[in-house]
Amino acid sequence: MSMRSEVEKWVDQSAQLTKPDRVHWCNGSTEEYNGFIRVMLADGTLLELNSRTYPNCYLHRSHPGDVARTENLTFICTEKRDDAGPSNNWMAPKEAKEKVSKLFNGSMKGRTMYVIPYLMGPVGSEYSKVGVEVTDSLYVAVNMHIMARVGDVAMNHLEKSREFVPGLHSLGDLSPDRRFIMHFPEEKLIWSIGSGYGGNALLGKKCFALRIASYMARRQGWMAEHMLILGLEDPSGKVTYMAAAFPSASGKTNLAMMVSTLEHEGYKVWTVGDDIAWLHIDEEGQLRAINPEAGFFGVAPGTSVKTNPIAMRTINHNTIFTNVAITPDLQPWWEGMGNSTPQGLIDWQGRRYADSVEKAAHPNSRFTAPAKQCPIISPHWEAPTGVPISAIIFGSRRSTVVPLVFQAYNWQHGVFMGAGMGAETTAAATGAVGVVRRDPMAMLPFCGYNMADYFRHWLEMGKQIKKQPKIFRVNWFRKNSDGKFLWPGYGENIRVLKWILERVRDGGKAVETPIGYVPTPQSIDTHGLDITTEAMNELLSIDKDGWLQGTDNIEDSFGKFGKRLPDELWEEHKDMRRRLERSQ
Numbered sequence: 001m002s003m004r005s006e007v008e009k010w011v012d013q014s015a016q017l018t019k020p021d022r023v024h025w026c027n028g029s030t031e032e033y034n035g036f037i038r039v040m041l042a043d044g045t046l047l048e049l050n051s052r053t054y055p056n057c058y059l060h061r062s063h064p065g066d067v068a069r070t071e072n073l074t075f076i077c078t079e080k081r082d083d084a085g086p087s088n089n090w091m092a093p094k095e096a097k098e099k100v101s102k103l104f105n106g107s108m109k110g111r112t113m114y115v116i117p118y119l120m121g122p123v124g125s126e127y128s129k130v131g132v133e134v135t136d137s138l139y140v141a142v143n144m145h146i147m148a149r150v151g152d153v154a155m156n157h158l159e160k161s162r163e164f165v166p167g168l169h170s171l172g173d174l175s176p177d178r179r180f181i182m183h184f185p186e187e188k189l190i191w192s193i194g195s196g197y198g199g200n201a202l203l204g205k206k207c208f209a210l211r212i213a214s215y216m217a218r219r220q221g222w223m224a225e226h227m228l229i230l231g232l233e234d235p236s237g238k239v240t241y242m243a244a245a246f247p248s249a250s251g252k253t254n255l256a257m258m259v260s261t262l263e264h265e266g267y268k269v270w271t272v273g274d275d276i277a278w279l280h281i282d283e284e285g286q287l288r289a290i291n292p293e294a295g296f297f298g299v300a301p302g303t304s305v306k307t308n309p310i311a312m313r314t315i316n317h318n319t320i321f322t323n324v325a326i327t328p329d330l331q332p333w334w335e336g337m338g339n340s341t342p343q344g345l346i347d348w349q350g351r352r353y354a355d356s357v358e359k360a361a362h363p364n365s366r367f368t369a370p371a372k373q374c375p376i377i378s379p380h381w382e383a384p385t386g387v388p389i390s391a392i393i394f395g396s397r398r399s400t401v402v403p404l405v406f407q408a409y410n411w412q413h414g415v416f417m418g419a420g421m422g423a424e425t426t427a428a429a430t431g432a433v434g435v436v437r438r439d440p441m442a443m444l445p446f447c448g449y450n451m452a453d454y455f456r457h458w459l460e461m462g463k464q465i466k467k468q469p470k471i472f473r474v475n476w477f478r479k480n481s482d483g484k485f486l487w488p489g490y491g492e493n494i495r496v497l498k499w500i501l502e503r504v505r506d507g508g509k510a511v512e513t514p515i516g517y518v519p520t521p522q523s524i525d526t527h528g529l530d531i532t533t534e535a536m537n538e539l540l541s542i543d544k545d546g547w548l549q550g551t552d553n554i555e556d557s558f559g560k561f562g563k564r565l566p567d568e569l570w571e572e573h574k575d576m577r578r579r580l581e582r583s584q
């Protein structure tokens with residue numbers, strides 16, 4: 001059977017179940033995109049923004065109960081419960097299908113089903129993969145147009161790759177009581193109903209490129225990670241690539257698009273990706289990364305000309321905004337945009353905003369913009385072979401305990417560092433914000449299988465890489481006793497990347513401490529920066545009690561994986577505790 005017929009077969013089955021009135025196959029063209037936009041403007045799904053300052057930009061207001069990923073309604077449906085592991089919600093595939101097919105039954109009656117073949121990864125890359133999403137949401141269709149490579153390009157790739165990940169999506173009635181984001185990694189299938197929110201509904205992103213792909217990657221010997229990819233250019237013009245994992249809404253987009261404050265010295269950042277990295281080992285044993293996505297689905301609040309001028313230039317044309325506020329002259333607005341609250345603001349729910357206690361823009365409001373619009377997009381961002389990775393960075397929000405930056409002793413210690421990472425929760429998922437939880441490699445909500453096996457896979461990959469990237473932990477978010485950030489962050493983070501680059505090249509001063517190699521305060525370039533010596537000392541200090549308490553938390557978190565957790569991680573844990581206890 002040709003691959004097209006395989007896809008048609010699956011689309012027919014989906015249509016029999018969901019019973020749409022019409023089926024539209026997307027070809028990915030600009031005309032198609034514009035046509036979809038016109039339909040949504042006419043039916044009120046989109047509002048056109050100021051065409052002078054934001055040409056081809058639109059606002060979408062979602063259902064107020066459908067604004068973030070719902071981790072409690074996201075399931076990994078493997079035959080054996082233990083293969084999903086203790087950190088995932090699990091349901092048996094048969095039960096999941098019975099339960100959810102009732103909801104899909106007739107869910108597209110009176111509506112159009114859009115068939116979206118899409119390619120994740122650069123055109124012509126052997127690392128790229130095809131998905132086919134069917135959905136009854138035009139908002140999803142236009143977002144997919146931006147976030148992935150849609151249409152013929154995917155169908156052409158499929159003829160060679162001979163494999164696609166089907167994803168069935170329907171808005172259902174948007175009630176959280178009937179919302180399920182189901183993954184069947186063993187048959188590489190996704191079913192999502194009851195939500196139109198990006199992370200739940202743009203199935204190429206979290207569902208495929210992370211959950212299903214992580215499962216495939218383990219079997220096929222590569223890695224699918226929640227990581228940005230950036231190139232750091234040094235004064236000689238050489239570019240060194242780094243991949244960095246941070247939990248959702250913790251500044252990945254800002255770091256990926258950073259405007260370096262050391263540009264006058266020749267240090268500059270190139271963006272390759274801002275959210276997901278697929279990492280492969282090439283024939284020479286070099287780890288290489290591709291960005292499977294074609295767009296940015298970034299958090300709007302906090303984005304400003306000060307914090308991320310590159311994003312501001314990326315998102316002022318051809319962009320879809322979701323749940324931001326608007327000014328009377330139809331410009332998007334959000335908290336932290338760097339100007340005072342305009343008069344006559346309309347909040348994210350379309351109400352007049354009158355300094356209410358609520359935010360004008362939803363804290364998880366988003367922009368969807370094509371990656372190629374980014375003024376500092378790397379010339380290699382679509383290189384079929386990807387970019388070579390020299391450093392891996394783990395980061396998260398921690399207002400206490402974790403120093404600005406430090407380096408793992410070696411790969412195994414780095415895997416332990418990532419696996420034990422604590423992170424304060426954010427508005428990207430429903431639930432309490434600011435609570436510290438263990439978020440291994442920032443993959444807690446995104447690993448499509450038992451995380452103990454995922455850690456094992458990391459350890460195994462390390463053995464196969466000839467020149468292992470060095471592994472680092474960063475934390476821009478440490479605060480002093482008055483609750484003020486100690487480190488200026490944003491463009492100044494280049495100073496930390498500079499130290500990382502020096503370490504990659506076997507330079508950069510550091511002291512060996514119980515937690516890893518910590519820079520000496522003088523080895524971070526603070527030239528021209530208004531920061532006190534005390535602040536630098538505090539930023540790089542080791543809070544022994546905090547770390548000891550952290551080791552207890554890691555013990556609880558590792559303990560949940562029982563015997564499946566690799567012994568190597570317990571050894572690292574034991575060694576760290578011993579080093580801490582012995583230290584002064």
Ligand code: OXD
Pocket residue numbers: 069198199247248249275297428
């Ligand atoms: C995202 C997320 O949207 O991590 O990237 O939630």
Ligand code: MN
Pocket residue numbers: 226247248249275
């Ligand atoms: Mn993300």
